[in-house]
């Protein structure tokens with residue numbers, strides 16, 4: 001999976017958990033929770049979706065890496081690089 | 088076969104928790120003793136009409152697009168869209184006391200204006216109280232000390248009538264305690280009723296419950312109806328299975344129970360509980376439904392909901408008589424902004440009631456007492472409101488005994504024990520509680536309770 005693929009995966013997950021939000025204009029370096037209405041319950045959902053879709057466990061101490069889109073991509077790309085989008 | 092979680096009860100909290108777990112592919116089964124879903128907020132059919140048991144109104148109305156509100160969070164977590172709930176807002180509600188009336192709508196400034204007109208010397212105190220309420224963190228799940236509301240209100244407001252008037256709706260819609268109210272609970276109810284406000288779903292509870300049950304099942308959750316949990320079994324202090332009433336044992340890693348705290352612990356094998364030590368809820372209600380042959384507004388009932396007291400001071404406690412006719416709640420379903428008028432005119436009257444007094448009546452006295460006390464409640468009502476007796480085409484009443492029978496809550500205590508277990512934990516490992524006794528009350532509260540307990544204990 002490429003960096004672009006990983007970014008798309010995060011967008012897909014965000015679209016599922018925040019269906020009414022406009023996610024097309026997300027800025028990669030600004031905190032997600034400042035751009036769309038996400039609270040700690042929603043971050044749990046992101047983590048749970050990663051587990052469900054890709055069997056990836058994100059330990060609680062690493063949640064901070066998911067605060068921005070850029071953070072998500074750099075944290076997740078190494079974990080997902082050998083996977084295909086379809087998994 | 089072993090479940091990851093068994094949820095006891097297909098009321099709102101159980102269904103909501105079930106959706107959360109099934110959404111993330113947990114092996115989950117909801118076990119419900121009754122043959123209908125809904126628990127305290129269910130429905131029944133009489134003479135081809137379907138009635139909601141619990142629903143006067145949903146609290147916590149917030150418009151589409153607001154996502155940080157309790158309703159917004161709930162919809163987001165269950166991945167249900169605002170449109171799917173089909174909420175229709177109230178028109179105007181009222182708190183009516185012998186000498187005063189305060190009206191309120193889903194716009195909080197309307198109530199503030201009413202207070203400043205009716206109680207001009209109290210408005211500064213009221214505004215300060217509102218500031219305190221809006222900045223209070225009522226959802227903190229850590230046990231805090233027990234702060235009661237009356238002293239807090241008295242520090243801002245010197246007129247006891249205004250204090251009682253503010254208490255009246257908040258207590259009726261969410262207080263397990265007699266006489267006073269935990270302050271965090273007061274804040275929850277103040278925000279959910281006065282700041283946010285009322286709505287009703289088109290299609291009633293029947294519609295909402297089916298929406299939730301269908302979602303749960305479509306996500307792969309299993310729902311077993313008509314077979315209750317007899318015992319919750321643990322080994323070395325950790326839960327491992329439940330035994331059902333109509334035999335059968337289901338193995339599980341965890342149990343989330345919405346039966347109530349004492350009700351849950353009383354089912355544990357081996358025994359874990361000294362029942363003497365637990366505070367058991369007492370507050371319950373009698374409710375009568377009147378189908379009338381006109382729109383309620385044509386009979387002089389133009390409010391969505393009226394919280395009334397026929398005495399200058401309002402007393403929220405278990406009555407010495409079968410019911411307390413000196414205060415109550417009147418709800419006219421028709422006076423909500425439905426896109427089309429409802430088929431029937433419907434007026435509901437709710438009064439505080441004593442489970443103990445109803446429970447000790449022999450069957451034939453029970454039936455006649457229902458009729459007698461319904462009549463007395465109406466007599467008291469008609470001293471202040473127009474008489475609609477000649478327009479009634481169908482009526483029915485239920486009592487604390489009915490509530491106990493269909494939901495299993497001890498004493499028919501609608502809001503459970505006055506002592507809440509906010510973190511949902513019990514002394515048995517992997518046995519958690521949600522719903523009424525966890526502390527979030529009402530339809531929206533119970534649903535959020537199921538969601539937050541599932542998130543906190545069963546998803547991480």
Ligand SMILES: Cc1cc2nc3c(=O)[nH]c(=O)nc-3n(C[C@H](O)[C@H](O)[C@H](O)COP(=O)(O)OP(=O)(O)OC[C@H]3O[C@@H](n4cnc5c(N)ncnc54)[C@H](O)[C@@H]3O)c2cc1C
Nearest residue numbers: 096098100120126127141143144315316522523529530533
């Ligand atoms: C008359 C009345 C009017 C109300 N009006 C309103 C209102 O207008 N607005 C509002 O917001 N709220 C209202 N409420 C309150 C609201 O209905 C409740 O707060 C809410 O439904 C509680 O949900 P719950 O999931 O916590 O509990 P419950 O609904 O009680 O769910 C518990 C479930 O567990 C099941 N159960 C019990 N024991 C067992 C067992 N051993 N095995 C298997 N299953 C078991 C029960 O059958 C039940 O289905 C009203 C309640 C009543 C009674």
